[in-house]
Amino acid sequence: MPAVYIKNKRSIASILKIALIPVINGFAKYAWRSIPRSAYLGASPIRLNLAITRKCNANCVFCAYQFARKEDTVHMSDAIFKLALQRMRHARIRQVMMSPNIGEPLMAPMFMDKLSQLRAIGVDQIEVTTNGLLLHRTDARKFLLNGPDKINLSFAGFDQAMYERDYRVRHFERTRDSILKLLRENRLLGNKREINIRLRGDLPVDVLLAAPEMEEVMQLAHSVEVMTEVDDWLGLITKDILPEGYILQKEAPELTLRPCMLLWDLTVHPDGDIHLCACRNVYGDPRLHIGNIKEMDLVEAHGKIGDILDEWESGNVPTTCKTCSMYCDPANGLIGRRREIRQDAALKS
Ligand code: SF4
Numbered sequence: 200m201p202a203v204y205i206k207n208k209r210s211i212a213s214i215l216k217i218a219l220i221p222v223i224n225g226f227a228k229y230a231w232r233s234i235p236r237s238a239y240l241g242a243s244p245i246r247l248n249l250a251i252t253r254k255c256n257a258n259c260v261f262c263a264y265q266f267a268r269k270e271d272t273v274h275m276s277d278a279i280f281k282l283a284l285q286r287m288r289h290a291r292i293r294q295v296m297m298s299p300n301i302g303e304p305l306m307a308p309m310f311m312d313k314l315s316q317l318r319a320i321g322v323d324q325i326e327v328t329t330n331g332l333l334l335h336r337t338d339a340r341k342f343l344l345n346g347p348d349k350i351n352l353s354f355a356g357f358d359q360a361m362y363e364r365d366y367r368v369r370h371f372e373r374t375r376d377s378i379l380k381l382l383r384e385n386r387l388l389g390n391k392r393e394i395n396i397r398l399r400g401d402l403p404v405d406v407l408l409a410a411p412e413m414e415e416v417m418q419l420a421h422s423v424e425v426m427t428e429v430d431d432w433l434g435l436i437t438k439d440i441l442p443e444g445y446i447l448q449k450e451a452p453e454l455t456l457r458p459c460m461l462l463w464d465l466t467v468h469p470d471g472d473i474h475l476c477a478c479r480n481v482y483g484d485p486r487l488h489i490g491n492i493k494e495m496d497l498v499e500a501h502g503k504i505g506d507i508l509d510e511w512e513s514g515n516v517p518t519t520c521k522t523c524s525m526y527c528d529p530a531n532g533l534i535g536r537r538r539e540i541r542q543d544a545a546l547k548s
């Protein structure tokens with residue numbers, strides 16, 4: 200979804216590299232067919248998107264969760280989670296993102312215990328996106344010491360009426376306090392975790408940023424990003440169901456014959472099904488389905504990604520992707536991905 204970064208910490212070296220990126224991306228687009236798959240897929244999975252739950256305790260007006268089928272809004276069972284751990288250990292996966300598509304990860308039973316189990320098998324980079332509604336249940340210091348490495352907080356903004364209108368839940372004050380407490384505690388711990396604030400409210404950007412709490416948030420958060428347009432979630436979200444202040448995304452990126460880079464990583468759903476795309480593939484498009492962890496390990500599943508990319512490159516784009524406005528040109532992600540693959544290989548050697 201279109202968004203604007205208000206704050207994003209970057210090193211000088213990375214800023215210098217950014218200047219070269221358009222040139223390299225342009226070349227990658229031109230030469231895409233000659234770039235070997237191994238350059239962006241690597242030899243085995245480097246990251247797994249793990250949907251430990253598809254339940255959510257909010258009901259955001261801009262999210263497809265409100266249309267989710269009851270049978271899809273479930274927690275991952277202990278048996279599937281245990282099997283996923285075995286598969287991850289075998290594939291030596293070090294990076295896990297725990298909130299693909301829809302769902303509030305902190306609602307998953309024994310969330311912190313699940314994190315410990317992931318760490319125990321060698322996962323050392325855990326990312327979650329949370330609405331923060333349950334943060335009050337865990338001591339902020341403990342959450343930071345033992346919790347995820349990267350915490351993306353999805354929050355409407357510091358305005359109670361807007362929060363209730365957009366997220367359609369109560370507990371604004373409690374959630375606000377939890378977010379501020381987490382940021383302050385993280386500073387006391389020397390910024391142990393990366394905390395990114397994602398403002399998703401319907402008020403204009405300047406109004407969202409003018410809230411009194413934002414001065415402190417700007418100082419303490421690793422990054423602050425504000426959504427400026429709402430994606431239509433494959434046509435599910437329409438202007439008539441959105442509060443007036445939201446702007447529906449006007450233009451979608453043009454699809455090319457370069458398969459979307461969201462297809463580079465596997466996603467395991469609560470039933471063990473392995474799909475591609477942790478973003479908009481909420482209904483399990485059969486064309487993006489690879490198998491199930493009950494019958495296939497993750498290295499084998501990773502080896503099948505190329506078949507789906509082949510189909511796309513031959514012009515047979517998956518149905519879900521045809522109507523998706525979140526397409527990410529892989530040429531634009533090639534440099535970062537190469538770096539990730541190299542770092543992953545070095546740490547595993
Ligand atoms: S908190 Fe996230 S998953 Fe839940 S309804 Fe809002 S955007 Fe969707």
Ligand code: SF4
Pocket residue numbers: 459460461462475476477478479480519520521523524525526527
């Ligand atoms: S185009 Fe959309 S649905 Fe397809 S892989 Fe990319 S983000 Fe997912």
